[in-house]
Amino acid sequence: MARSRIVPNRQAIASFLRTPQMHALIERKTRAVAEAAAAVSEAGGQFRVDVETGDRRARGAVIGDYSTHDPEVSRRALLRALDAARAVD
Amino acid sequence: MAAPVEFPDAVAVVRSYLRATLVERGVDVPVVTRVPASRPPRFVRIERVGGSRLDRVTDRPRLDVTCWGPDEGAVADLTAVVRALVFAIPGWRGAVAYDVADVGGPITLPDPVSGQERSSFAVEVSLRGTALAAP
Numbered sequence: 428m429a430r431s432r433i434v435p436n437r438q439a440i441a442s443f444l445r446t447p448q449m450h451a452l453i454e455r456k457t458r459a460v461a462e463a464a465a466a467v468s469e470a471g472g473q474f475r476v477d478v479e480t481g482d483r484r485a486r487g488a489v490i491g492d493y494s495t496h497d498p499e500v501s502r503r504a505l506l507r508a509l510d511a512a513r514a515v516d
Numbered sequence: 517m518a519a520p521v522e523f524p525d526a527v528a529v530v531r532s533y534l535r536a537t538l539v540e541r542g543v544d545v546p547v548v549t550r551v552p553a554s555r556p557p558r559f560v561r562i563e564r565v566g567g568s569r570l571d572r573v574t575d576r577p578r579l580d581v582t583c584w585g586p587d588e589g590a591v592a593d594l595t596a597v598v599r600a601l602v603f604a605i606p607g608w609r610g611a612v613a614y615d616v617a618d619v620g621g622p623i624t625l626p627d628p629v630s631g632q633e634r635s636s637f638a639v640e641v642s643l644r645g646t647a648l649a650a651p
Binding site: 497498499502503506507508509510513 | 567636
């Protein structure tokens with residue numbers, strides 16, 4: 428029997444990762460993480476969301492916590508909030 | 517009804533593993549789950565900070581691992597060993613760990629209370645559950 432071979436269509440994948448629908452999905456997930464981080468923050472919970480479509484893919488970032496100068500507080504909130512992204516489709 | 521599946525206490529599993537493998541390497545430092553009021557010169561703290569069930573038999577806890585030490589060099593050395601050991605947990609006989617994923621690499625965060633140097637990194641460990649014992 429002939430062996431099967433899978434060849435990824437990289438151009439199509441790159442196009443898919445840059446579609447408006449993908450941008451919207453990344454934005455929903457990023458905002459969910461930001462909201463969860465604000466909810467669990469031990470400080471004021473001021474997080475900002477940055478979403479953009481780059482050359483290869485849409486990407487999102489959650490930045491903060493702007494209410495504190497303690498990086499440990501920001502880190503703890505962001506780590507604890509990551510699961511919120513999984514809950515959003 | 518589907519058979520209930522229970523997952524191991526991820527912090528306890530990784531703590532036991534780390535303590536045993538650190539001692540094997542001659543690195544005799546406490547591995548704890550809470551920061552002691554009186555901090556030793558060097559120690560490791562493991563804390564679960566989330567994570568979720570991947571499928572019926574796989575849990576994927578997110579663990580925050582922090583290493584304390586008397587100076588930057590000691591912390592860097594301890595973090596390097598602990599991080600290497602954590603990524604080597606798949607295959608250890610104490611638990612069925614499928615894989616370890618990097619969540620955030622080491623970051624230097626001096627302890628504001630004791631003034632000690634410390635460094636943290638986060639991972640996700642896939643652990644296999646077992647059938648819940650009959651009552």
